[in-house]
Amino acid sequence: MKKRPLASLLGTTALALCLGFVVFADDSTTAKASPSGRAFVGAHLIPVTGDPIENGVLLVRDGKILAVGEAGEVAVPADFETIDAAGKVIMPGLICTHSHVGQVSGGDSSAPIQPEVRVIDSINVRDASFERARAGGLTTLNIMPGSGHLLSGQTLYVKTRNGGSIEDLAIRNEDGSVAGGIKMANGTNSIRKAPFPGTRAKSAALVREQFVKAQAYREKLEKAKDDPSKAPERDLAMESLVEVLDGKRVVHHHTHRHDDILTVLRLKQEFGFRLVLHHVSEAWKVADEIAKANVPCSLILLDSPGGKLEAVDIAWKNGAELEKVGVLTSFHTDDPINDSRWFLRSAAFAVRGGMSRSAALYGMTMAGAKMLDIEEQTGSLAAGKDADFIILSGDPLSVYTRVEQTWVEGEKVFDLSDPEDAIYANGGLGAGTARFTNMCCFDVPTLRR
Amino acid sequence: MKLSLLLTIVATTAIATAKDLAVLGGTVYTMAGAPITDGVVLVRDGKIAAVGKQGTVPIPDNAEQLTAAVVMPGIIDARTTVGLSGILNSPHDQEQLETSSPMQPELRAIDAYNGRDPLVKWLREFGITTVNTGHAPGALISGQTMILKTNTEEITADSVIRPYAMLAGSLGADAMGDGGPGTRAKAVAMLRADLLKAQDYVKKLEEGKADTEKKPDRDLRKEAFAAVLQKKVPLAITVHRHQDIAAALRLAEEFDFNLILDGASEAHLMLDTIKAAGVSVLVHPTMQRAGGEAENMTMTMARQLHDAGIPFAFQSGYESYVPKVHVVLFEAAMAATYGLPKEDALAGITVNAAKLLGISERAGSLEAGKDADLALYDGDPLEFTSHCVGVVIDGNIVSREKR
Numbered sequence: 001m002k003k004r005p006l007a008s009l010l011g012t013t014a015l016a017l018c019l020g021f022v023v024f025a026d027d028s029t030t031a032k033a034s035p036s037g038r039a040f041v042g043a044h045l046i047p048v049t050g051d052p053i054e055n056g057v058l059l060v061r062d063g064k065i066l067a068v069g070e071a072g073e074v075a076v077p078a079d080f081e082t083i084d085a086a087g088k089v090i091m092p093g094l095i096c097t098h099s100h101v102g103q104v105s106g107g108d109s110s111a112p113i114q115p116e117v118r119v120i121d122s123i124n125v126r127d128a129s130f131e132r133a134r135a136g137g138l139t140t141l142n143i144m145p146g147s148g149h150l151l152s153g154q155t156l157y158v159k160t161r162n163g164g165s166i167e168d169l170a171i172r173n174e175d176g177s178v179a180g181g182i183k184m185a186n187g188t189n190s191i192r193k194a195p196f197p198g199t200r201a202k203s204a205a206l207v208r209e210q211f212v213k214a215q216a217y218r219e220k221l222e223k224a225k226d227d228p229s230k231a232p233e234r235d236l237a238m239e240s241l242v243e244v245l246d247g248k249r250v251v252h253h254h255t256h257r258h259d260d261i262l263t264v265l266r267l268k269q270e271f272g273f274r275l276v277l278h279h280v281s282e283a284w285k286v287a288d289e290i291a292k293a294n295v296p297c298s299l300i301l302l303d304s305p306g307g308k309l310e311a312v313d314i315a316w317k318n319g320a321e322l323e324k325v326g327v328l329t330s331f332h333t334d335d336p337i338n339d340s341r342w343f344l345r346s347a348a349f350a351v352r353g354g355m356s357r358s359a360a361l362y363g364m365t366m367a368g369a370k371m372l373d374i375e376e377q378t379g380s381l382a383a384g385k386d387a388d389f390i391i392l393s394g395d396p397l398s399v400y401t402r403v404e405q406t407w408v409e410g411e412k413v414f415d416l417s418d419p420e421d422a423i424y425a426n427g428g429l430g431a432g433t434a435r436f437t438n439m440c441c442f443d444v445p446t447l448r449r
Numbered sequence: 450m451k452l453s454l455l456l457t458i459v460a461t462t463a464i465a466t467a468k469d470l471a472v473l474g475g476t477v478y479t480m481a482g483a484p485i486t487d488g489v490v491l492v493r494d495g496k497i498a499a500v501g502k503q504g505t506v507p508i509p510d511n512a513e514q515l516t517a518a519v520v521m522p523g524i525i526d527a528r529t530t531v532g533l534s535g536i537l538n539s540p541h542d543q544e545q546l547e548t549s550s551p552m553q554p555e556l557r558a559i560d561a562y563n564g565r566d567p568l569v570k571w572l573r574e575f576g577i578t579t580v581n582t583g584h585a586p587g588a589l590i591s592g593q594t595m596i597l598k599t600n601t602e603e604i605t606a607d608s609v610i611r612p613y614a615m616l617a618g619s620l621g622a623d624a625m626g627d628g629g630p631g632t633r634a635k636a637v638a639m640l641r642a643d644l645l646k647a648q649d650y651v652k653k654l655e656e657g658k659a660d661t662e663k664k665p666d667r668d669l670r671k672e673a674f675a676a677v678l679q680k681k682v683p684l685a686i687t688v689h690r691h692q693d694i695a696a697a698l699r700l701a702e703e704f705d706f707n708l709i710l711d712g713a714s715e716a717h718l719m720l721d722t723i724k725a726a727g728v729s730v731l732v733h734p735t736m737q738r739a740g741g742e743a744e745n746m747t748m749t750m751a752r753q754l755h756d757a758g759i760p761f762a763f764q765s766g767y768e769s770y771v772p773k774v775h776v777v778l779f780e781a782a783m784a785a786t787y788g789l790p791k792e793d794a795l796a797g798i799t800v801n802a803a804k805l806l807g808i809s810e811r812a813g814s815l816e817a818g819k820d821a822d823l824a825l826y827d828g829d830p831l832e833f834t835s836h837c838v839g840v841v842i843d844g845n846i847v848s849r850e851k852r
Contacts, residue, residue, distance in 0.1 A: 132739075303736075303779055304571055306536030307771030312567075336738060337771055341748075342783070348833035399782045399832050426787060429718060432744025 035081040037061035038410070041071065042086030046396070048365050049380035058090055060387040063410035068381045091361065091396055092380050093139025093160075093388035093408065094343055095368030097298040098252065098278050098332030101129035101340065102166075106145020106153035106183065112196045112203075113210050115244075116236035117153035119145050120178055123166045126434040129335060131424035134160045134414040136340040137390035137403040138333075140171070140368065140378055147185035147254040148192065150207050154240060155252055156180040157372050159388070161408050171374060179373070181276075182244050185254035186263055187310050204263055211271045214241035250274045250373070252298070256281040256310035265293045276371045278332065281314035284321040296328035296371050299363075300337065301349040316353025323359045330367035341403075341425065348397045361396065386410075469493050469512035470844060472823055473503060474520030478792070479815040480800040490520060492821040495844035500815050515846070517838050519830055521795060522815050523578025523822030525802035526777040528594070528615075528685065528711060528731045528764035530585045532562040532569050536773055542566070545585035545767060547592065551629035552618075552643055554673035556592030558583030559612050564602035568774045572765075573599040574852045575776050576824025576837045579610070579812050584617045585767040586687035586711070589624040589636055590643075591617050593673065594685070596806055598822070600842045610808060615685045615709065616677050621693040622742045637696050644704045647674035683707035685731060689714040689742035698726050709805070712737075712766070714746035720757040729805050730754055730761040732797075734775050735783040737766065751784035755793050762802035782831040794831060827851075 038060045045056030047068055057074040059066035067074045076082060102123035107114030123143060133141060139160055145152035157179040158169040170178040186203050190196060197203040217238040224231035232238075243249040251273045253264050261280060268275045277283070278298045283290060290297060297318075305314045322329045331346040333339070338346070347360040355363075369379025378388045387410040394401040403425070406414035415421050423431050470492040477488030479500055489506050491499040499506045508514075535542025544561040547553055562582065563569075572580070583594025596611040597604075618624070620636055630636040650671040657664025665671075677684045684706050686697040694713060701708035708726075710716065712733040716723055723730065732751050739746050747753070754761040763784070765775035781794040789797075803813025811820045824830070825839035840848040 302772040303776050304568060304772040304774045306568060307538050307768065307773035309537055309539065311771055312536060336740070339736065339739065342736060345833050351834050352836060397834055399786050399829075402786065426749050427739060427745070427747030428749070429715075429745045431747070432739060 037080040039076040039080045039082045040085045041082055042084055043088045043090040046091040047381035048092050048362055049382055060410050063387055065383055065385050065387050067383050089392040090389055092365040093390055094137045094364050095140040096138050096333050097142050097330045097368045097371050099141045099143055099335045101133055101335050102127045104143050107149050112149050113151040114153055115151055115240035119143055119153055120156050120166055125166045128432055133340040134406050135425035136343045137406050138340050139388040139408045142372055144183045147189040150190045150203055151184045154180050155183050159408050160413055162413050181250040181252045183252050187256050187260045214238050214245055218242045218245055244273050247274045252276050252278055254278050258282040258285040261286050281311045283318045284315055287321045287325045291325035291327050297322055298330045298332050300332055300334050301346045316349050319350035320354030323355050328367050330363045330371055344396055469509050471508045471512045471514045472520050473516045475518045478521040478795055480522055481814040481816045490815050492844045495821055497817050497819050497821050499817055515839055517825035518828055519826040521824050522799045522813055523824050524576045524778055524798045525579040526577050526765050527581050527762035527802040527805055529580050529582045530767045531582050531774050532564055532566055536567045538773055546587045548627040551588055552590040553592055554590045554616055555669035556584055558593050558595040559604045562604055569599055574848045574850050575778055576840055578822040578842045581614050581806055586619045586623045589618055589629055598842050600847045613682055615683050617685050619687040620696055621688055621690050623687050647671050647678055651675045651678050677706045680707050683709045685709040685711045687711040691715040691718045714743040717747055717753050724757055724759050730759055731764045732761045734766045734780045748787040752789040755789055762805040763797045785831050
């Protein structure tokens with residue numbers, strides 16, 4: 001991933017040109033303004049992939065983590081800015097594997113399966129919900145369309161970087177394409193009036209029909225490798241499903257009831273796609289089957305069960321039960337179901353339900369990184385990874401703890417001591433509106449906030 | 450399993466009423482003075498007999514004992530719709546809002562409550578022992594609320610603390626739509642018109658005391674409004690926008706009733722005015738969704754009310770989707786995250802909630818003579834990682850589940 005995607009530079013230039021003056025790409029200014037690196041010293045570090053460090057040093061340079069270790073073991077380079085973090089807790093930025101921030105939309109009501117629809121074409125990157133996510137310590141999100149479809153579209157993996165366009169925030173694959181999965185659902189949400197399915201069996205049949213079609217399309221593509229004249233006509237929906245069949249696009253599957261969970265596993269078995277189960281309200285009933293299928297789970301933890309037929313048996317013990325059988329488990333906000341600002345509470349509820357503290361913290365960070373195929377870049381405090389981390393006032397599981405700062409790729413994107421940021425963290429007049437309703441013409445860097 | 454559990458509860462209940470119960474806590478929050486370290490609450494015949502430090506309160510030899518790290522008064526949820534808005538969220542179990550007419554003060558919570566809904570049990574097992582539950586926001590006047598204990602499965606003449614506790618209304622977006630008024634001004638005009646009629650009804654009732662000829666025909670709707678004007682029950686108006694808060698205060702002044710501001714998302718913009726009006730606030734759930742008319746809500750609201758000296762209590766409110774019910778303990782906890790001192794957060798779900806509801810003589814604190822409603826925890830009750838480990842209502846152990 002590039003720190004500043006080309007698109008962002010182009011965007012800035014285009015904006016500058018249309019305003020009638022020229023702005024130079026400001027990388028050099030940034031470098032001048034900031035020291036060559038930063039050292040966060042004295043905090044209790046929770047690296048997640050290693051043991052906690054009582055009096056730690058975290059070195060950050062060029063958006064990456066340079067070193068993590070105990071004070072005394074890690075030397076602070078002379079030209080680094082030292083930030084005293086004594087009394088604070090620093091842990092990796094939180095990863096929400098299932099979010100609906102940014103007024104995201106997916107497929108419309110014309111069909112139950114719409115693989116060609118991309119959420120990147122819908123997101124309002126200036127929506128206050130992004131500010132709330134930063135205030136909650138979230139540095140990576142999987143932004144998803146809703147669950148009212150069997151397949152509602154292509155999801156988007158983003159970092160909560162400061163940016164004025166969704167391209168600024170998007171995580172990129174190695175080939176430069178934006179990274180994301182595909183959102184599917186079963187159970188009652190996608191059972192609607194025709195052309196949507198009316199039953200569970202019909203739901204599965206419709207999905208199978210499309211995947212069979214995609215298998216045939218993929219075969220044609222294979223055959224056309226040597227002879228382009230044999231290539232099938234481009235089909236956006238089929239292209240997307242072929243990415244799913246090829247494992248390039250992970251299926252993020254909304255599912256609640258035990259039998260619906262098993263239906264998803266059955267489909268995975270048949271078509272071989274890569275899968276993350278989401279919500280999984282009744283995971284505790286079929287934990288062994290999930291473990292046997294070696295499928296990770298992204299859980300939601302709620303104040304109470306119910307609110308819909310399928311969530312009556314949702315339980316905080318899901319985390320504990322999945323931990324027992326060795327299933328990779330992450331958490332999600334499902335924002336706005338749970339506000340991003342209270343995401344850390346999910347880990348606390350999981351621990352209340354019997355999950356180990358270390359597994360719960362892993363679930364807030366590293367587990368999500370694995371599910372989004374970005375575990376090399378983020379999810380833990382380790383040298384070489386993106387400098388995505390949060391500074392907390394105390395224990396991450398304590399109710400009395402506040403997220404004080406959020407850093408994405410070495411840039412501070414939230415600071416509780418900044419009144420403008422604090423309003424999004426706490427609420428108050430204006431908290432529901434975008435930060436910049438009136439764009440100012442003379443201070444281009446602020447446009448990026 | 451359910452049957453055996455039931456038998457256990459029945460058996461325990463029988464013993465508990467026959468014998469004294471001593472509840473020992475590493476910390477006992479009496480909410481009537483400083484917390485007691487190594488305290489004990491002695492329960493006799495469903496009431497609190499004594500509270501003090503262990504060793505200073507004699508415990509009868511045959512008393513049953515419960516022990517926990519923390520003991521506090523049973524929690525009071527000052528405004529909820531539990532028992533009316535059922536767990537399934539299907540039309541057949543949603544009784545909290547009737548939209549056939551914009552004002553239906555005659556709708557009684559006692560005629561709608563399902564004490565066996567699983568969400569009532571859910572709340573009870575976290576230590577919530579008393580609720581003010583009833584009709585939801587969503588109509589200009591949606592109906593009545595009632596106060597009862599969370600182990601009350603059947604509504605009888607004496608199983609409810611207050612069969613008519615509050616009249617529930619709304620202003621702003623909650624009052625409009627669904628056949629209701631189309632504008633804010635119209636909503637207030639409609640309410641004023643009905644309050645005027647009720648004033649007249651009250652006058653005739655008074656005249657009827659001396660001269661039965663003048664007694665008006667019974668009118669359920671006017672009777673319900675009359676109770677508000679006679680200050681037998683408060684009118685709780687759900688408001689979010691500051692102009693709606695102002696309208697509610699204006700109404701209370703014109704018709705001289707006890708107003709409770711419910712929700713009050715923008716109360717932070719007019720703390721002085723609210724304080725001067727002397728009204729109490731049922732503060733919105735700290736984790737209320739920050740959108741629509743509540744877009745300017747702040748999680749520091751409870752702290753700001755506390756700092757301003759405005760009486761308030763926490764509520765779980767009403768949820769239309771998932772999660773179907775909030776746990777008022779968690780709302781108080783989240784207020785502590787945003788700066789409300791811990792003991793004030795606890796007060797907002799115990800002693801101050803009892804005051805706001807007018808049930809202080811029975812509930813809200815651990816003092817001799819009050820109902821023996823207790824909640825037991827294995828750690829700080831406000832921490833999301835702690836568990837509720839026992840619940841006592843009227844001296845009966847109603848839960849030993851670890852929640």
